[in-house]
Amino acid sequence: MTGAGPVVVINPNSNTRVTELISAELDAFRHPGGPEVECLTMAEGPFGIENRLHVEQVTLPLARLVESRTDASAFVIACYSDPGLEVCRTMTAAPVFGIQEAGILTALARADMFGVLALSEGSAGRQRPNHRRMGVAVRCAGIAGLNISVEQSAEDPATFGKLVTHGSALKAQGAGALILGCAGMARHRKALAAELGLVVIDPTQAAVAMALGAVASDGS
Amino acid sequence: MTGAGPVVVINPNSNTRVTELISAELDAFRHPGGPEVECLTMAEGPFGIENRLHVEQVTLPLARLVESRTDASAFVIACYSDPGLEVCRTMTAAPVFGIQEAGILTALARADMFGVLALSEGSAGRQRPNHRRMGVAVRCAGIAGLNISVEQSAEDPATFGKLVTHGSALKAQGAGALILGCAGMARHRKALAAELGLVVIDPTQAAVAMALGAVASDGS
Amino acid sequence: MTGAGPVVVINPNSNTRVTELISAELDAFRHPGGPEVECLTMAEGPFGIENRLHVEQVTLPLARLVESRTDASAFVIACYSDPGLEVCRTMTAAPVFGIQEAGILTALARADMFGVLALSEGSAGRQRPNHRRMGVAVRCAGIAGLNISVEQSAEDPATFGKLVTHGSALKAQGAGALILGCAGMARHRKALAAELGLVVIDPTQAAVAMALGAVASDGS
Amino acid sequence: MTGAGPVVVINPNSNTRVTELISAELDAFRHPGGPEVECLTMAEGPFGIENRLHVEQVTLPLARLVESRTDASAFVIACYSDPGLEVCRTMTAAPVFGIQEAGILTALARADMFGVLALSEGSAGRQRPNHRRMGVAVRCAGIAGLNISVEQSAEDPATFGKLVTHGSALKAQGAGALILGCAGMARHRKALAAELGLVVIDPTQAAVAMALGAVASDGS
């Protein structure tokens, strides 16, 4: 695999603190002889991606960024809305992974039904059509909105309790694996899994694992 | 991740040549500082797994083997029939991946529709119910049976031509990613992808990538 | 139909009391000039089939038993987990019916939506993938776990009340027919149907009716 | 079961020759000690039911007939269009079976995918929405129209060849069980099954088997 380019993980919002959190979660994938995992902040992005207009605003900048990184061996778009996923796939021959897709597909390899822990109740309405598009709606036990901000998800001491409450409800609805719908929730992953006795998926890690698999496969 | 146990990849048939082929494909996942990827031959298995009775015959030996390897950080059952997948998951706290499931889920992250290249036409009848069980039947463009043996898949010079012919037909039916339904086909992966202009998935590599992702996530 | 062999109903656990209960339910299908309905206890089975390992443990003994009974005109596997159904079908030219499949398919001929009364809440997780595999998940109103043992289902005076409570809840969710997920519940069938005003299906009776239909059809 | 009324099988067209054919197929279900299986011709019916208007014309007469037969223990509507099935179910407390529903549900207990052999190509357009309504469209391998009349189906020596041709095509599309979409085809059932190596279902027999099961269950 000598000479293979990096896996490029793009945070499409301009909040560098989020990029740092993402990069820290990905240290476990970095090995001396293995591929580089590079994390980028997209400067043109809004500070947070909270509605459909924000999603559309980052689409073309993402497409241009992907097109420009001809050295990359794979891309991960690290926002749970999977902004620009389809167009980015037309801009490069390298594989492009969205974390929502990768998180769900990985959850399906771990449990019969998955649940999603989202920042807001409004997220369900945007995610449901995507589950249908993917063909996996029948395996979704539910989408729970915590109605917290990105900042709260990472910093507020009350967040863990909310994750437990909503995660328990999703478990009662049949979920065997939960997907964290925001980078800020990642720091609670292990404790939440232990508390609920469920698999808890960090979708950025899931996408990077798939990206590394694609790179290894191409290099083998 | 210091101290994490190996990813144990089990070939449930007793053909050690197949285990060697599998292990060779997985070299790309082995890095100095990374987790060990260990490949086992299950001595109790039949020489090949070609029908439902063979599948059932390896189920309990697999369950016992998984139960005994308390050192493993993850398991991969390296047979496209995913024998014993459900019972093995009840024998260990470590994640267990089947290559059919992992291959399909990985294909779904690369293309809208997948196709399967299987050894025999009879495979379609066994795989279709599984696609429905997984909830992904709507994204299967087709299952093509080449009517060749495991040995032919790896050794016969005519095999590549058959892969191209059936792969082209699946592409015409909408497949954007093809899954190789037999370890012996793995050596044709790159040439087939280049010839057809499609993503071609080696499902054992796909499962190992997911297993490494789970191990890294637990170690992060 | 002179000379046609018996319909062989196999209780795959080794609890002969359960076999007796099953046989008693089937008396209504025994007519002087009609086919014999024979009930067997599988000696190799565990005393009860309560988890996935138990299911796998009876699979090969069932396959061998089915293979050995070349005189049978049809088989019924009388355990709601449908253990070994697929492999048994490859061991004989006679039709093989599983009671879960037959119970659900018969319920679908009686009402738009079905519900299942199961022994434990854990059953739902094992049954849901099977509903998807069968393609009928969209017609399941719910699976209710009573969290009682096989013994309690047949003997405990509190069981009927639990059946009514959970059955009413399934009715409120749209179920027009309920399926009894355990042989021990069969004695409550009529009273439960009367109490709830719903069709209540004993799945072993449903499977034997289908088996007799297949035998009659072949004899006509 | 002493005192239980007959299973009433209604031929909703006025062609008594068809009723005779149906009754002959059902002899295998008649046992000395068993329930009576009575076949009726509905005098108000058209000579054949060949289009949607015919279907609607027999609906109310069927409802009145079912309402009037308070002695019946179960009803079978013996026309593959299942005319009046839903309204008839509201006119009696006895179970009412349609042969299309029963034929399909029985086929699903015998094979993973079913195919239908219909009189005309136009039948597919009427059956497909019904498969979706039943939730089983995903298990239909195809609907083949032979473009023959009811008379031809029973009398024309060329019919068997057409059944073999279209049945083979359905088998190639994945069908493991075929359903005969017209009473006249019933006489070819055994030879067709032998020729194709498939299960072939006579849907009237399938419905009567289910009806007898319901009667036995209520009598047990």
Place this chain on the structure above:
Amino acid sequence: MTGAGPVVVINPNSNTRVTELISAELDAFRHPGGPEVECLTMAEGPFGIENRLHVEQVTLPLARLVESRTDASAFVIACYSDPGLEVCRTMTAAPVFGIQEAGILTALARADMFGVLALSEGSAGRQRPNHRRMGVAVRCAGIAGLNISVEQSAEDPATFGKLVTHGSALKAQGAGALILGCAGMARHRKALAAELGLVVIDPTQAAVAMALGAVASDGS
């Protein structure tokens, strides 16, 4: 469009007050130069269509009425049960719209999930199979039965409160558009939409809009 015949809207019950209500709702579609929108009461219909027998009783009269109106450019059957829709389509070359179908399809153009406000709880059982037949069950958030009569829906001052209560529950279940399942509810449409902040669809208006579109298209 000179010479194009009227859009004929048929109220299949004999309650002329309902026809008047329907006609009043349709005034907004009547323009000087545009097609005529004619509303008819079907004299042979029952005073209300409240069960399956009523539905079947109006089917043939509707078919004959549609056949007789050779001057019509399109038909709308203005009863939420869509009685006779399929047979009417075989009696004329003009397009025939059912208000349930048109209401649902129009709701799907306005929101991701729809909910239905029905007169009675029993309606859900009749509508669910139709949603499956249409293929849109996955987009139904729920069907709420208000358990009121047609008269109450139009006249009872308590009705609006019930619409708000049940509509709010459907909104919480994900509905973005509500369909009014009875002509009498139409007068509450605007206030309900304002109160709940949802799209509220009058299905007769939806069907007439589609009918006018078909007429304009044929006339263009």
Place this chain on the structure above:
Amino acid sequence: MTGAGPVVVINPNSNTRVTELISAELDAFRHPGGPEVECLTMAEGPFGIENRLHVEQVTLPLARLVESRTDASAFVIACYSDPGLEVCRTMTAAPVFGIQEAGILTALARADMFGVLALSEGSAGRQRPNHRRMGVAVRCAGIAGLNISVEQSAEDPATFGKLVTHGSALKAQGAGALILGCAGMARHRKALAAELGLVVIDPTQAAVAMALGAVASDGS
């Protein structure tokens, strides 16, 4: 409805000839007393929308245009890719219709299965996920790509023959209604419907009909 604003139909490409074609098709919807139907060319659009990048390039300009037209009573985005549909719906309180959605939903009110006549074979890959997202994939008989340009669709004398050939194939696959996937094909609508004996839908007309229905409903 006095004072209601226009239905604004936006051609998101900058080809004014296409806008003229669209406007001409819509004359049949313009009545003296009825709402205005205004057709706009979006100057920022590319000359044709032929790939995913083009789709994304028009998304934000469409959102801004929709936001700016506060006088509009409804919007129609007149490109079969439905670019920007979701974000535009968040920019205005007025209803926004995409012609792909409206065309499909209207076809579903006319026939059991629909087919699509698309410019290129590549269109199928982009439309299929959308059918799944809408929940209507089960009612699509097929998507045929003619491999012609927009110009050819409107001007080339060979186009009609290609429409007939592909339309016939879709009819043989079960389609009862065909949707024209390009504005240039609209001029062939009537002749194609007559030639094939099928309903043929111009999706822009379908969307405008729905838009006028929404406007009338709000004005009633």
